[in-house]
Amino acid sequence: MKLYEGEIGKTYIVYSVMVKAGITRRLEALGVTELTPVTLMNKKGSGTVIIKVRGTRLALGRKISEGIEIREAADHE
Amino acid sequence: MNEGNNGLRVGFVGNPNCGKTTLFNAFTGARLKVANWPGVTVERMEGMTSFNGIPIRVIDTPGIYSLSCYTIEEKVTRKCLEDNEVDVIVNVVDASSLERNLYLTLQLLELNTPVVLALNMIDIVEERGMEINIPTLSKMLGGIPIVAVSARNRSGLKQLLLAVVNHVKDRPKAFVVTYTPQIENKISKIETTLKSSYKSLENVRWYAIKHLEHDEKIMSEYPAALEHIIDQNYEKQIISQKYNRIEEIMETCLVKREQTSLRTDQVDRFLTHPLFGVPIFLGIMALVFFFTFTVGDFLKGYFEIALGYLSVFMRQFMLEIHASGWITSLVVDGIIAGVGGILTFLPNIFILFLALAFLEDSGYMARVAYVMNEIMGRVGLSGKAFLPMLLGFGCTVPAVMAARALPSERDRKRTILITPFMSCSARLPIYVLFSEMFFPGHALIVAYSLYLVGLLVAITIAFATHHMWGTGEEDVLLIELPEYKTPNGRTVGIYVWDKVKDYLSKAGTTIFLATIVLWFVLNGGPSGFVTDVQDSFAAIIGRTLIPVLRPAGLGDWRIAVALISGLSAKEVVVSSFSVLFQVNNINSAAGMSALLGSLGSFGFGSLNAYALMIFCLLYSPCIAAVATIKKETGSLSWTIGMVLFQVFIAWGTAVLVFQIGSLIL
Incomplete structure (x- = not known):
């Protein structure tokens, strides 16, 4: 599922990141890489989300949150 | 290496908001602005310190997440490192967010320049019950020296310099990352x-x-x-x-890895709530302005009493030294009335900046970007563009510079265009004076409405330009949200004192000069000194603008002159009213009633006052802001176009308000 479809408070695993190249690189530098666990902290109907990844909170707009494919942590393990 | 004349060159490099500038300030005695949101520093800064007689040149760089070249900050920092501008890199690392911070560290180590790691905020790590094994960390990072520091509490600073001086030539001993x-x-x-x-x-x-x-x-x-x-x-x-x-x-x-930092998460659940986030933000801003007005006004009284005494004393002093009438008039009616009048607003300014400093240092700023993302999205900007706008409530100059954090050129220019509509602190004296004079009992609501009008005009123009300038590459929100923390007394102190100093020095320079110039054009005319003010240069210039300003309810030459002088600094509008209408101590009850009487004599009522405030809110920002905009956009024609556009918007809105208001009232 897409990142913004996740449930608040749950932890997921990043499956793939499919956004514009420049943004992908910035996300990767921030540690949002494939197989990284992310926790969805908050989200709005519009798709803007707050996630916690590698101990840091990030606010991401919809164009990013819809490009990040996630899996439930349990599925992965 | 460049140890001879300029000293050892040490570059502070690290992620945004990891405490580089706090460290820089601690070492150099500088008072650069520090706050708790990513992107406060946008330019490299230099300062000097020394250790055991060795001069050290400290370079503060904008925060970066990686050594790529996608943002202006990254370009500035990377240029500084690649051009061999530093002998030693001090990699400042936020220990409470070690995992993410180490990514940049690994890149810096690949540069093969001597690196010293400053493990900042170690106190927060300990508070959370975690422990970092520093010797092992150093070993795993190629043997580089690691020093635990707390920039806020100023601990570990000497040890850091000692490590820098002792490891000037030590490059990482091994590859830290061996790839596949x-x-x-x-x-x-x-x-x-x-x-x-x-x-x-x-x-x-x-x-x-x-x-x-x-x-x-x-x-x-x-x-x-x-x-x-x-x-x-x-x-x-x-x-x-x-x-x-x-x-x-x-x-x-x-x-013992971190459990969760509960406090921030709990506060965030409330402040970044999907439904209540925006109302909470508006409420917080309303509270800021409420304090600015009420507490500021409470303190203002003492300033007025002092100013009253000064004015009487100076007039007597001038009499005693037998000063000629015109000098007495220049000093008492010109300088004391104008500059002194402005100083009585200092308490309001002080409270406004104190409140903004609390907001910036608490960690809430970055949340505003998230909260406002949808509203900004409707006009084709990301929530991040709202940060420069929010800073605009303080001063337009740093706000325009903060727009650098936006990656796309088109959005940066659009943000620069609308930021001056955010009502800066210099416009505060105008609102305090006119809303209290014409809307007694409702002054606070009237003033708050002006802030909202500014915000509304900014967003409307952003909307229009979004459709007119064609669709470009749209910025999308991507911002780190720092941990909330109790604002630091020192940081807030530096911030507020800096602003108070700016205000005082502005009163002593720009406003002082503008007042003197105004006094001369008011007392001089084509035939020399004039006895009837109607023959003065000021009246001649002001009268030519009456036809244009009349539809906005501002058809008086003195108002025209006050608005022109306000281009030097917006406070000058108020000091000019004191000089033009010969009102001493304009911010006192007596001063206000005198001015109210003079204005009332030509039919200037509350609607005119509101139109005047609207005009002052929206027309061209002060010279300092215009110069910054020219510097940031690099285009003179664009800047001139922007000034003309803003004057037109101000005029149009004031006319609209006055004409519609006249029909209703």
Whole structure:
């Protein structure tokens, strides 16, 4: 599922990141890489989300949150 | 190395909001602005310190997450490092967010410049019950020296300088990241090619890795025939292998990993609530202005009493020294009335900046970007563009500079265009005076309405330009949200004192000069000194503008003159009213009733006052702001166009308000 479809408070695993190249690189530098666990902290109907990844909170707009494919942590393990 | 004349050059490099500037201030005695949101520092800064007699030149750089070249901050910092501008890098690392911070550290180590790691905010880590094994961390990072510091509490500073001085020549002892055999193989092949083409190139490994990552800057500066080796962009693999290494380091060096930082999460659940986030933000801003007005007004009384005494004393003093009438008038009616009048607003300004400093240092600022993202999205901007706008409530100059954090040129220009509509502190005296004079009992609501009108006009113009300038590359929200913390007394103190000093020095320079010039054009005319003010230069100039200003309810030459002088600084509108209407101590009850009487004599009522405030809110920002806009956009014609546009918007809105108001009232 897409990142913004996740449930608040749950932890997921990043499956793939499919956004514009420049943004992908910035996300990767921030540690949002494939197989990284992310926790969805908050989200709005519009798709803007707050996630916690590698101990840091990030606010991401919809164009990013819809490009990040996630899996439930349990599925992965 | 450049140890001779200029001293040892030490560059502070690190992620945004990790405490570089706090450290820089602690070492150099500088008072650069510090706050708790990413992107406060946008330019490199230099200062001097010394250790055991060795002069040290400290360079503060904008915060970056990586050594790529996608944002202005990254370009500024990377240029500083690649051009050999530093002898030692002090990599400032937020220990409470070690995992993410280490990514930049690994890149810095690949540069093969001497690196000293300053492990900042170690106190927060300890508070959370975690422990970092520093000797092991140092070992895993190529043996570089690591010093635990707390920039806020100023601990560990000496040890840091000691490490810097002792390790000037120590480069990392080993590769910190060894990539997969496939990538290592490519790196060594590229190294061979580069060495043969660029014989003097040092640290070839760094250039080889950057080639593999398709780094545009390195590929254009050091072109080489590498297509047979680099069959694709290996950036993704390199990044993820670096993070794998970081995970190993974290597992080895961090004892008792963080549970959750509960407090921030709890506060966030409330402040970033999907429904209540925006109302809470508006409420917080309303509270800021409420304090600005009520507490500010409470303190203001003392200033007025002092000013009253000063004015009487100076007039008597002038009489006693037998000063001529015109000098007495220049000093008492000109300088004391104008500049002194402005000083009585200092308490309001002080409270406004105190409140803004609390907001900035608490960690709430970055949340506003998230909260406002949808509203900004409707006008084609990301929530991040709202940060410069919010800073605009303080002062337009730093607000315009903060727009640099936006990656796209088009959005940066649009943000610069609308930021001046956010009501800066210089416009506060105008609102305090006119809303209290004409709307007694409702002054606060009237003033708050002006802030909202400014916001509304800004967003409307952003909407219009979004459709008129064609669709460009849209920014999308991507911002780090720092932990909330109790605002630091020192940081808030520096911030507020800086603003108070600015205000005082503005009163002593720009406003002082503007007042004197105004006094002269008011007392001089084509035939020399005039006895009837109607013959003065000021009246002549002001009268030519009456036809234009009349539809806005501002058809008086004195108002026209006050508005023109307000271009030097917006407070000057108020000081000009004192001089033009010969009102001493304009901010006192007596001063206000005198001015009210003079204005009322030509039918200037509350509707006119509101139109005047609207005009002052929206017309061209002060000269300092215009100069900053010119510098940031690099275009004179664009800047002039913007000033004319803003004057037109101000005039149009004031006319609209006055005409519609006249029909209703």
